[in-house]
Amino acid sequence: xxxxxxxxxxxxxxxTTSNLxxxxxxxxxxxxxxxxxxxxxxxxxxDPLEVYLLMFDGAFGSAYGISETIVKSIPLLICALxxxxxxxxxxxxxxxxxxxxxxxxxxxxAALTFPDWPAYQLLPVMMVAxxxxxxxxxxxxxxxxxxxxxxxxxxxxxxxYIAILWVxxxxxxxxxxxxxxxxxxxxxxxxGAILPTLGTSRIHMGLVFGVVVALLLYIVLxxxxxxxxxxxxxxxxxxxxxxxxxxxKNILLVMFISGGLAGLAGMTEVSAITQRLQHGISPGxxxxxxxxxxxxxxxxxAIVLVSVIFGGMLVGGYSIQTSGFSSTTVSMLQGAILFxxxxxxxxxxxxxxxxxxxxx
Amino acid sequence: MKLTRKYxxxxxxxxxxxxxxxxxxxxxxxxxxxxxxxxxxxxxxxxVYVGPVGDAGWSYSHDQGRQYLVxxxxxxxxxxxxxVPEGADAERVLTELASKGNKVIFATSFxxxxxxxxxxxxxxxxxxxxxxxxxxxxxVGTYFGREYQARYLSGLVAGKQTQTNLIGYVAAMPxxxxxxxxxxxxxxxxxxxxxxxxxxxxxxxxxDPAKEKDAAKSLLDANCDVIAQHQDTPAPMxxxxxxxxxxxGYNTDMSKFAPxxxxxxxxxxxxxxxxxxxxxxxxxxxxxxxxxxxxxDNIIDLAPFGPMVGEDTKALVAKKKDTILKGQWDVFTxxxxxxxxxxxxxxGQKMTDKEMLGFDWFVQGVDGTIPSAKQ
Numbered sequence: 001x002x003x004x005x006x007x008x009x010x011x012x013x014x015x016t017t018s019n020l021x022x023x024x025x026x027x028x029x030x031x032x033x034x035x036x037x038x039x040x041x042x043x044x045x046x047d048p049l050e051v052y053l054l055m056f057d058g059a060f061g062s063a064y065g066i067s068e069t070i071v072k073s074i075p076l077l078i079c080a081l082x083x084x085x086x087x088x089x090x091x092x093x094x095x096x097x098x099x100x101x102x103x104x105x106x107x108x109x110a111a112l113t114f115p116d117w118p119a120y121q122l123l124p125v126m127m128v129a130x131x132x133x134x135x136x137x138x139x140x141x142x143x144x145x146x147x148x149x150x151x152x153x154x155x156x157x158x159x160x161y162i163a164i165l166w167v168x169x170x171x172x173x174x175x176x177x178x179x180x181x182x183x184x185x186x187x188x189x190x191x192g193a194i195l196p197t198l199g200t201s202r203i204h205m206g207l208v209f210g211v212v213v214a215l216l217l218y219i220v221l222x223x224x225x226x227x228x229x230x231x232x233x234x235x236x237x238x239x240x241x242x243x244x245x246x247x248x249k250n251i252l253l254v255m256f257i258s259g260g261l262a263g264l265a266g267m268t269e270v271s272a273i274t275q276r277l278q279h280g281i282s283p284g285x286x287x288x289x290x291x292x293x294x295x296x297x298x299x300x301x302a303i304v305l306v307s308v309i310f311g312g313m314l315v316g317g318y319s320i321q322t323s324g325f326s327s328t329t330v331s332m333l334q335g336a337i338l339f340x341x342x343x344x345x346x347x348x349x350x351x352x353x354x355x356x357x358x359x360x
Numbered sequence: 361m362k363l364t365r366k367y368x369x370x371x372x373x374x375x376x377x378x379x380x381x382x383x384x385x386x387x388x389x390x391x392x393x394x395x396x397x398x399x400x401x402x403x404x405x406x407x408v409y410v411g412p413v414g415d416a417g418w419s420y421s422h423d424q425g426r427q428y429l430v431x432x433x434x435x436x437x438x439x440x441x442x443x444v445p446e447g448a449d450a451e452r453v454l455t456e457l458a459s460k461g462n463k464v465i466f467a468t469s470f471x472x473x474x475x476x477x478x479x480x481x482x483x484x485x486x487x488x489x490x491x492x493x494x495x496x497x498x499x500v501g502t503y504f505g506r507e508y509q510a511r512y513l514s515g516l517v518a519g520k521q522t523q524t525n526l527i528g529y530v531a532a533m534p535x536x537x538x539x540x541x542x543x544x545x546x547x548x549x550x551x552x553x554x555x556x557x558x559x560x561x562x563x564x565x566x567x568d569p570a571k572e573k574d575a576a577k578s579l580l581d582a583n584c585d586v587i588a589q590h591q592d593t594p595a596p597m598x599x600x601x602x603x604x605x606x607x608x609g610y611n612t613d614m615s616k617f618a619p620x621x622x623x624x625x626x627x628x629x630x631x632x633x634x635x636x637x638x639x640x641x642x643x644x645x646x647x648x649x650x651x652x653x654x655x656x657d658n659i660i661d662l663a664p665f666g667p668m669v670g671e672d673t674k675a676l677v678a679k680k681k682d683t684i685l686k687g688q689w690d691v692f693t694x695x696x697x698x699x700x701x702x703x704x705x706x707x708g709q710k711m712t713d714k715e716m717l718g719f720d721w722f723v724q725g726v727d728g729t730i731p732s733a734k735q
Contacts (some may be wrong), residue, residue, distance in 0.1 A: 278447065283449070322441060
């Protein structure tokens with residue numbers, strides 16, 4: 001077999017990670033991802049470089065493109081910030097998607113129940129309702145996790161489907177707009193239920209929420225006792241308990257806040273973007289946010305930046321379709337870039353060495 | 361911890377530099393391309409599809425129409441954006457297409473309606489045409505075909521073919537367009553087979569092959585032996601073929617995906633309409649309208665029959681089709697009863713377009729419910 005050459009290579013944990021490695025790994029990952037996808041694009045007879053330029057142009061090349069990229073990044077940002085708190089405590093909340101839908105549900109309930117209220121009353125109520133609904137959806141799987149150690153990865157994931165179907169049920173049934181000719185959408189929100197936007201663009205107040213949450217999170221995690229507790233609890237639950245920290249209480253609280261923030265993202269989407277509840281309000285923001293939080297190494301400021309880059313990738317994807325690419329090619333391109341970026345992460349902590357593996 | 365932060369800072373700086381560099385190049389590229397636009401009698405036309413072109417159904421039929429347009433009018437340059445959900449993304453895609461110099465934009469799914477209305481206000485010089493919708497403006501028209509006429513004819517075929525007297529119907533969204541199709545189909549079935557029933561299952565989606573197939577299987581499990589569909593893909597036909605049963609396709613001739621199952625399919629032929637409309641816009645004779653083309657316009661037809669369809673059925677369909685083409689008779693002519701047996705359309709009366717466009721009840725012979733708005 002020809003794999004004897006390969007079999008001599010193995011991964012070895014790095015004792016320390018040099019700055020050069022820290023810089024080169026992500027850069028090379030992106031470059032290799034682009035080259036890999038470029039090969040496929042070249043096979044279709046197009047110039048890969050031109051396609052990449054088009055993608056960036058669509059996302060960042062005009063004021064409109066930039067504004068739409070920011071619009072896309074708002075729900076990603078708020079969800080990813082929420083997830084980052086849970087991940088810090090090593091709580092694997094995969095349920096931001098469902099929590100977002102529940103937040104949209106809570107906010108819509110407020111919008112449809114008090115349609116005559118002015119914005120300064122209705123919007124805060126929608127925010128609270130969205131946060132609470134998303135938070136409770138996050139709290140639900142936290143209870144068995146805290147008391148019986150039930151794996152939250154699976155429960156949060158499965159609860160996504162329940163939340164999405166719940167919203168589907170509402171728009172197909174009780175909340176359907178009587179004027180929609182039976183198309184499954186809720187009635188359009190009244191003026192008071194719509195978040196203000198920046199000029200004529202679709203950039204809305206949600207951006208402010210996102211940035212404020214990022215700042216708060218940074219302060220809380222780095223300068224408060226509770227932030228310290230969360231970090232310690234994540235790294236060593238036993239140590240946290242010895243130090244007199246309430247581990248169970250922190251699990252519940254963290255999952256509530258994590259879900260609540262995803263719920264807030266859902267509120268901003270229905271209030272500012274769709275301005276009504278409908279099927280498919282999120283094309284998977286809650287899942288993308290997991291990758292964003294991870295690539296940003298859970299750092300709030302980095303999450304802001306990675307969210308914008310992600311938003312750009314989604315917006316630019318539609319743009320390159322206008323130059324004759326099918327939507328499946330676009331999905332493949334986005335997937336391949338992510339694959340290499342996420343896959344490359346292993347080289348930050350490990351290195352590939354040649355030679356005999358110790359103790360083999 | 362320190363190390364992580366340092367790493368982050370560097371990683372982000374580099375990403376920033378990269379993106380700035382690329383955007384810089386992008387800008388330059390755009391500038392150099394600019395003078396090329398706007399020369400000659402070219403016109404840019406864009407199409408937005410809800411599913412992929414390769415759905416072999418609804419979006420595919422529109423893309424066939426687009427290709428016909430390009431062939432007939434070589435000075436037309438078309439742009440396609442597919443798989444655009446009926447949500448927030450639709451607004452951006454429409455805006456982008458309008459601002460990139462497209463003069464005519466065809467939005468081919470019902471759920472784009474409010475976004476078309478919104479974007480059209482911002483681009484008064486661009487003509488928007490929205491398939492299956494009902495909202496118009498000075499620069500927004502709607503278009504559709506009287507697909508219920510072909511549905512009725514396909515119902516005749518299904519009614520003749522069924523042995524179990526149970527016909528399944530995989531239905532999409534419970535909007536008037538779909539309800540009208542089910543009703544027309546059922547009237548056709550009942551015409552030749554008064555004992556037959558049409559069972560309806562809703563999927564609440566236009567494009568979801570897996571869900572469409574599951575819905576068809578549930579109907580086959582319930583003893584249906586002919587499956588009809590209002591969906592964008594041939595998945596329900598494939599389900600019928602796998603069970604050795606029959607099917608009535610939709611949108612395109614679906615017999616190539618299930619040759620042993622497909623009896624016939626109501627098929628769209630958008631090409632001539634697209635040519636006519638783009639020409640009118642170029643000649644500046646275009647006016648906003650709600651176009652609802654009958655079978656005699658050839659926008660909707662029936663695909664060739666499968667080999668299992670009998671000669672007497674073919675003759676019957678041909679006879680009925682003739683009366684429809686000549687305008688002597690139309691499908692929703694009374695007496696028509698609803699599911700409770702109440703006469704909704706009196707003998708000799710014909711339903712108006714407005715009534716047909718607002719269909720919210722099933723005719724007798726349909727086994728299913730329409731989810732209602734408010735209890």
